[in-house]
Amino acid sequence: MQVVEPWVVLTFAATIFLIGLGGLMLRRNILVILMCIELMLNSVNLSFVTFSRMHGDMAGQVSVFFIIVVAAAESAVGLGLLIAMFRTLRSVDTDDIRLLRE
Amino acid sequence: MLGLILLFPLIGFLINGLWYAVLQAPQGRKKAGSLATGLVASSAIFLSFAVGVVAFVQLAGMPEGARVIENNLFSWIKVGGLSLDFVLRVDPLSSLFVLVIAGIGTLIHVYSIGYMSHDETPGRFFAYLNLFCFSMLVLVLGGALPLLFLGWEGVGLCSYLLIGYWYQDIEKAKAGKKAFIANRVGDLGFLLGMFLIYTTFGTMDFSALREVVVQRFGGMAPAGAELAAVTGICLLLFVGCTGKSAQIPLYVWLPDAMAGPTPVSALIHAATMVTSGIYLVARLDFLYALSPTALEVMAWVGGLTAFVAATIAVVQTDIKRVLAYSTVSQLGYMFLACGVGATGAGVFHVITHAFFKALLFLGAGSVIHGMHEEQDILKMGGLKKHMPRTFLVVTVAWLAICGLPPFSGFFSKDEILWMAFASNQGNRVLWALGLLTAMMTAFYMTRMWIHTFMGSERFDHHKVHPHESPIVMVAPLYVLAVLSAAGGFMGVPHASWLAHWLEPIVPHVVPAEGVNHSMEWVLMAVSVAVALLGMFAAHRLFRDLRRPEALKARWAFIHKVLWNKWFVDELYEGALIRPIGRVSQALWRGFDVAVIDRIVLGFGRASEWSGQTLRLAQTGSLQAYAVFLLLGLVLTLGYMIYGLV
Amino acid sequence: MLSVSPVFFYLFAGLAIACSLLVVFKKNPVSSAFSLVLVFFAFAGIYALLDAHLIAAIQILVYAGAVMVLFVFVIMLLNADAPSLDIARTSAALKVAILAGCLAMLAFFVVAFKRMSPPAPLGPYTAEAVEAAGGNTRVISQLMFSEYVLPFELTSVLLLAAIVAVVAIAMRNAKKPGSAGKEA
Numbered sequence: 001m002q003v004v005e006p007w008v009v010l011t012f013a014a015t016i017f018l019i020g021l022g023g024l025m026l027r028r029n030i031l032v033i034l035m036c037i038e039l040m041l042n043s044v045n046l047s048f049v050t051f052s053r054m055h056g057d058m059a060g061q062v063s064v065f066f067i068i069v070v071a072a073a074e075s076a077v078g079l080g081l082l083i084a085m086f087r088t089l090r091s092v093d094t095d096d097i098r099l100l101r102e
Numbered sequence: 103m104l105g106l107i108l109l110f111p112l113i114g115f116l117i118n119g120l121w122y123a124v125l126q127a128p129q130g131r132k133k134a135g136s137l138a139t140g141l142v143a144s145s146a147i148f149l150s151f152a153v154g155v156v157a158f159v160q161l162a163g164m165p166e167g168a169r170v171i172e173n174n175l176f177s178w179i180k181v182g183g184l185s186l187d188f189v190l191r192v193d194p195l196s197s198l199f200v201l202v203i204a205g206i207g208t209l210i211h212v213y214s215i216g217y218m219s220h221d222e223t224p225g226r227f228f229a230y231l232n233l234f235c236f237s238m239l240v241l242v243l244g245g246a247l248p249l250l251f252l253g254w255e256g257v258g259l260c261s262y263l264l265i266g267y268w269y270q271d272i273e274k275a276k277a278g279k280k281a282f283i284a285n286r287v288g289d290l291g292f293l294l295g296m297f298l299i300y301t302t303f304g305t306m307d308f309s310a311l312r313e314v315v316v317q318r319f320g321g322m323a324p325a326g327a328e329l330a331a332v333t334g335i336c337l338l339l340f341v342g343c344t345g346k347s348a349q350i351p352l353y354v355w356l357p358d359a360m361a362g363p364t365p366v367s368a369l370i371h372a373a374t375m376v377t378s379g380i381y382l383v384a385r386l387d388f389l390y391a392l393s394p395t396a397l398e399v400m401a402w403v404g405g406l407t408a409f410v411a412a413t414i415a416v417v418q419t420d421i422k423r424v425l426a427y428s429t430v431s432q433l434g435y436m437f438l439a440c441g442v443g444a445t446g447a448g449v450f451h452v453i454t455h456a457f458f459k460a461l462l463f464l465g466a467g468s469v470i471h472g473m474h475e476e477q478d479i480l481k482m483g484g485l486k487k488h489m490p491r492t493f494l495v496v497t498v499a500w501l502a503i504c505g506l507p508p509f510s511g512f513f514s515k516d517e518i519l520w521m522a523f524a525s526n527q528g529n530r531v532l533w534a535l536g537l538l539t540a541m542m543t544a545f546y547m548t549r550m551w552i553h554t555f556m557g558s559e560r561f562d563h564h565k566v567h568p569h570e571s572p573i574v575m576v577a578p579l580y581v582l583a584v585l586s587a588a589g590g591f592m593g594v595p596h597a598s599w600l601a602h603w604l605e606p607i608v609p610h611v612v613p614a615e616g617v618n619h620s621m622e623w624v625l626m627a628v629s630v631a632v633a634l635l636g637m638f639a640a641h642r643l644f645r646d647l648r649r650p651e652a653l654k655a656r657w658a659f660i661h662k663v664l665w666n667k668w669f670v671d672e673l674y675e676g677a678l679i680r681p682i683g684r685v686s687q688a689l690w691r692g693f694d695v696a697v698i699d700r701i702v703l704g705f706g707r708a709s710e711w712s713g714q715t716l717r718l719a720q721t722g723s724l725q726a727y728a729v730f731l732l733l734g735l736v737l738t739l740g741y742m743i744y745g746l747v
Numbered sequence: 748m749l750s751v752s753p754v755f756f757y758l759f760a761g762l763a764i765a766c767s768l769l770v771v772f773k774k775n776p777v778s779s780a781f782s783l784v785l786v787f788f789a790f791a792g793i794y795a796l797l798d799a800h801l802i803a804a805i806q807i808l809v810y811a812g813a814v815m816v817l818f819v820f821v822i823m824l825l826n827a828d829a830p831s832l833d834i835a836r837t838s839a840a841l842k843v844a845i846l847a848g849c850l851a852m853l854a855f856f857v858v859a860f861k862r863m864s865p866p867a868p869l870g871p872y873t874a875e876a877v878e879a880a881g882g883n884t885r886v887i888s889q890l891m892f893s894e895y896v897l898p899f900e901l902t903s904v905l906l907l908a909a910i911v912a913v914v915a916i917a918m919r920n921a922k923k924p925g926s927a928g929k930e931a
Contacts, residue, residue, distance in 0.1 A: 004756050007860035009793075012760045014856040016767055016786075018849040023771035025728040025845050028833040031776045031822060033724065035783050038814065039767050042790050045806075049799045057870035058877075061887055062895050064802050068809050069902045073909035075814050079821045080913040086825050093833065098722030725837075732848060736855070743859045 009050045017043035030085070030092045034078050041071045104173040104190040106153045107200060108239050114146025115232035122225035136224035140215035143228035147211050147235050151204035158197045167606055169194055170309075172245065179248070184300075189245035189307065195384055195449070195607040199242040199377075202456050206373045207235050209578035213464055214365040216575035217471060227267060227363065234260035238374050242381060247296045247306040250382070254292065254346065257375045258285045264370060265362040274361035284355040288345015295338030302331045312388050324392055336389060336396030339382060340403075347379030349437060350407045353430050354671055360422040364467030367422060372429050372463050373456035379433075380452050383440045387608045391443065397527050401441025405522075405535040408434030410668065412542040416549070417664040420477050421466045424550050428503070429459060431539060435518055438536060442528040444521035445608040446601045450593045451514035453600075457589045458502035458511055461582040465496035468571040468579065469554060476566065479550055484559035488568035491576050493555050495583040500551045502586045504544040505633045510590035512630070515540060517595065519629050520622055524613035537632055544636030552644045595622070756796055763789035772834070780818045787811040798874055801884045 020039030027033055045064045052060025082092060089096050118139050126133045161169045171192045179186040192200065211231060218224045237256025244250040262285075266278025300306055303314045318324075324332055343349065348356035359371045370376070383390060383400070390396060408431045415427035432455050439448035470477055472489055486493045502509035505516065519540070523533040561568070570576070593600040601610055613619075643649055654661050663669065762785065769782035787810040794803035834842070872886065880886050891899050 004753050007857070007863065009756070009797075010860045011853075011857050012764075014853060014860075015764060018853055019764070019767045019771060021728065021732060022845055022849045025725050025732070026834045026837055026842065027771065028725070028836070029776060031818070031825075032770070032779055035770055035779055035818065038783065038810070039770060039786065042786070042806075042810070045802070046790060046793065049794055049797050049802060052799070052872075053797050053874075055870050056873045056876070058872045058886060058890050061799055061802055061883075062890055064799075065805065065887070065891070066898060066902060068802075068805055070905065072809055072814060073905055075817060076909050077912050077916075079817055080916040082821065083824065084916050092825065094724040729845075732852075736852060739855070739859070743862075 006050055006054050010047060013043040013046040013050065015043075016040075016046070028094045030082050030094060033094070034075060034082070037078075038071065038075065041067060103153065103157065104171065104192055104243055105175055107150050107157070107204070107243065108190070108236060110146045110150040110153070111232045111236040111239065114143050115229050115236060117142050117146075118225050118229035118232060122223070122229055126223070126225050133223055134225045136215050136218045136221065136228075139225045139228045140211065140218070143232050144208060144211040144215065146232055147204055148208045150235065150239065151201070151208050154197070154200040154204045157192050158201060161192060161194065161197050169606065186246060186248060186306070188249065190243040191245035191308070192243065193607060194603050194605075195381075196242045198449070198453065198603075199381055200239060202453055203235065203238050203242065203374050206456055206460050206582075207238075207369060209581055210365050210369045210373075210460065210464070213368075213467075213575050213578040214363075216572045217365055217467055218363065221363075227264075230260055230263045230267070231366070231369070234264065234370060234375070238378070241378055245307055245309070247299065247308070250385075251292065251296060254342075254378065255289065257370070257378065258282065258289070258346070261285070261359065261370050261375055264366040265359045267362055267366070271361075277355075277358040277361035281355040281359050284352045285345045288342045288352055291338045291341025291345070293342075295335050295342065298331065298335045298338060302328075302335065308385060311386075315388055315392070319392060329393070332389060333393040333395045336386075336393045337399060339386065340379075340396060340400055343379030343382055343437070344403065347376050347433050347437070348407075348430050349379070349403050349434060350410065353407060353411065354674065356430055357423055357426040357667070360420075360426050364422065364463060364470060367426070368460045368463030368467065371426070372459040376429065376433055377436070377452045377456070380436045380440065380448050383437075384445045384449050384608055387445045390440070390445075391609075394527065397441050397443060399441075400437050401522075401527065401532055404434045404437025404439075404441050405532050405539075406434070407431070408438060408539040409535050409542075412539045412546065414664055414667050415546045416542060417661055419480050421469065421479050421482075421550060421554065422463075422477055424479070424546060425459070425462055425466060428462075428543065428547065431543065432459065432503075435515065435536065435539070438522060438532060439518040442522050442525045442532065444518065444525055444611045446598075446604050446610065447514065447517040447521050449604060449608070450598075450600050451518060453592075454502070454510040454514040454586075454589050457582055458499040458509075458586040461495060461499040461579060461586050462503065464575075464579055464582065465492050465499060468492045468575055469496075471571055471575070472568045473561065474566055476561065479553035481561050482554045483557045483561070484555070485568055486555040489555075489570045491570055492579065495576075495579040496551065496555070498583045499586050500547050502590075503547050504637055505540055505629060507630065508587075508590065510586050510588070513590035513593050513595070516626055516629055517593065520595075520625055521611060523625060524617045524621070525611050526614045528614075537629060540629055541632045541636040544633040545640045548637045548640035549644050552640065557645070557647070752796065756793065759789045759792040759796070762786075763793075776822050777819075780815065780822060783818070784811055784815050787815070798877070798883060800882070801887050 017040050020036040020043065023036035023039070024033055027036065045067055048060040048064045048067070052058060052064075085097065086092055121134065121139070125131065157171060160171065164170075173190045175188040175190065177185070178188040211228070214224075214227070214231065218227055221227060234257060237253045237260055239253070241250055241253025241257060244253055259282075262278045262282040265281050266275045269275045269278070296306065299311065303311055303318075305311050305314060318328075323329070345352045356371060356376065360367055362371070390400075411427045411430035411434060415424050415431065418424045418427060432451070436448040436451050436455070439445065439451060469482070469485060469489065469492060472485075472492070473482060476482065498509070502511040505512045507513075519533060519536050522528040522536050523530070592598070643653070666672070766782040766785040766789065770779045770786065773779045773782060787806060791803045791806040791811070794800075794806055877883055877886050
């Protein structure tokens with residue numbers, strides 16, 4: 001049976017990570033930015049699982065579990081902040097939240 | 103059990119101190135009287151004395167050579183390789199000191215109830231007094247140098263607090279400051295000596311130290327670097343002693359310390375605290391015995407101090423000042439004894455001196471009390487009639503300090519003189535110095551006695567009505583008078599109980615070879631004759647007050663020098679204090695303001711500037727932050743994978 | 748190395764890459780959100796291929812389920828104005844730079860992963876060992892309640908904190924109906 005080399009899986013994870021990072025840098029809509037962050041988190045999870053398989057160590061998968069919990073909490077708080085921001089500014093564009101700049 | 107000796111004064115201090123600080127100190131509150139506070143303090147120190155007596159009796163019941171009680175209270179300091187327990191230890195030497203401190207302390211506490219009856223804040227006074235006793239007992243009971251140093255600093259603090267007790271008077275506050283600073287100079291020497299002991303011998307516990315020293319030298323004289331180390335240790339510790347025990351060159355604070363209440367002068371500046379230097383030397387006698395240089399320095403410093411202080415005492419007219427210089431002089435005597443190797447004689451003189459000098463001070467206090475705070479002996483006279491009891495006890499003390507047999511001062515002073523003459527380290531010059539001092543002592547004490555109690559009444563009868571002090575003040579005087587009269591018999595030559603008792607700590611001194619034993623009796627007669635001569639001269643001279651005036655006019659220059667205490671204060675002021683002040687001023691302006699302040703302000707300006715500059719990097723754009731994130735990621739990964747080479 | 752069937756892997760990988768590109772480049776957030784769901788499913792498939800069955804299940808439950816619902820709710824709640832592809836407002840040079848940077852990083856990763864030294868000696872949890880011990884889920888659960896019980900309990904604190912935070916954010920606006928109303 002043909003198998004997939006680990007570096008291929010890792011490269012795939014890196015690709016998703018870079019797509020997410022590129023989106024983070026390019027997009028201004030905070031909703032999309034949050035989605036991009038989810039993409040990046042997922043790619044990291046994938047790397048963890050791959051390494052866990054490679055080394056035969058379950059710590060990687062347990063970490064993934066915790067990352068998922070943190071990510072869920074993060075998106076909940078992030079979306080809450082987003083709603084608060086939208087209520088005050090009527091906008092979800094990051095260009096509109098530069099109030100702290102002089 | 104030894105903890106109890108310390109515990110009682112501490113409790114007394116806490117009761118009086120808290121009572122004063124919480125309930126009496128606030129403005130407008132009623133202050134407690136001297137009776138209630140004094141009873142608390144006196145019973146505290148008396149209980150401590152009782153425990154001390156028990157410890158003494160236990161000690162006496164033990165076999166000779168093994169007389170020691172040790173209590174390890176708790177682990178005190180544990181840092182790195184240094185582990186120090188709070189060990190209290192009583193041996194023949196410290197048991198004597200405990201008895202003297204707590205015993206005379208009790209008498210003086212009782213006396214203070216009467217003396218401080220007109221004071222506004224006796225609660226504060228008695229709290230300080232108890233704290234002093236606590237510290238002093240820590241000093242003598244401490245089983246290691248750092249513990250002794252704890253007490254050493256504690257008594258210094260209490261001395262400062264009590265000298266400046268009437269701090270509303272700026273002169274008295276200054277006197278307290280002077281005492282504290284002079285003591286600090288000495289403490290530096292003490293600290294350095296202590297560190298040197300630790301680095302040289304690796305321990306600071308007295309009994310361990312003694313073992314190490316015996317093991318290392320084993321009766322042989324040290325040589326080379328080790329001799330230098332031992333001499334250094336002894337001299338540095340002696341610097342500490344010159345501060346605490348008022349020797350040249352640091353003695354200047356003691357006469358000024360008379361600004362404190364008279365019981366304080368009696369307890370701290372005559373009987374106990376100032377003798378802690380002798381205690382230290384006696385405690386480390388095994389170390390001092392190894393360094394002839396240190397002993398010689400000590401003997402000469404002691405002898406000179408005794409002589410110089412006595413010359414000053416001859417012309418002073420303030421009754422307390424006369425006694426203060428007399429104390430300095432007698433302390434010099436004790437160091438002279440230690441310096442010629444006769445530490446036992448020094449300790450003997452500490453005890454007898456504590457008796458008669460405390461008595462003299464308390465008697466003087468009684469006189470001052472009866473004369474409505476008049477301290478000038480030229481304005482007294484004829485008080486024999488008005489204060490018969492005080493007259494009686496002061497006469498006993500006077501005879502004791504002059505050194506007439508069979509009063510206590512005779513035995514201790516004579517032993518010191520004999521040792522200065524006969525021991526290996528002694529010589530004729532030191533002996534002559536001591537003898538001359540003895541004569542002057544007899545002279546100025548007689549002068550003071552005549553001026554105070556004899557002759558015509560020179561005070562203003564309309565303003566001053568001399569009266570005898572109350573019984574609470576006189577009773578302790580009687581006790582001390584008995585001790586002053588009979589205390590010498592514990593050290594009768596050749597049958598000395600004291601020397602035998604102290605033998606495990608300070609070995610008995612044998613006279614140098616070639617000194618004829620019959621000389622001892624001759625010298626004894628000489629010293630008594632000299633004392634009588636001094637007394638007689640003073641009697642002839644001061645019977646008629648015109649005669650000293652004529653003498654003063656003829657020797658105006660000498661009188662001026664002595665009256666101004668050899669101008670030592672002025673010398674220190676010009677040679678040390680003012681230059682130091684000037685250097686401090688220059689450093690303040692030149693270094694503190696010009697350099698340090700500028701650096702500190704520079705930091706403020708630098709952060710302001712860097713903040714202004716770096717602020718530009720904060721665009722507020724999320725995308726820009728993401729780019730920085732990417733950059734950081736690249737750098738981190740690059741470092742992890744390729745080591746960034 | 749990894750006993751992963753290449754066919755399914757490349758299928759899921761291609762789906763994931765395509766959909767993530769859609770997430771980034773779709774104008775409408777709703778479209779992005781639905782592309783994201785597909786990415787999550789693709790990831791779940793890959794997890795399953797890698798024998799991480801528990802993670803695959805959680806991926807679907809938490810991400811594809813809970814998180815996505817949250818996103819969609821928020822999008823509905825905001826009901827934002829006509830969607831626009833805001834990428835257009837970025838300068839061309841920056842776009843090129845970002846693209847180049849990402850490609851460079853990718854090349855960097857590929858080189859790094861290929862140069863990576865062969866896997867360290869296998870730990871106790873080989874595929875066979877896990878199988879023998881009762882499967883992936885059982886093994887992880889046992890670990891979670893023994894070795895990792897403290898972090899596991901701490902996650903509950905984290906979730907509680909997140910709940911409190913979100914409620915606080917929402918409450919602050921609700922508390923001042925006057926000001927909120929004015930703006931609305």
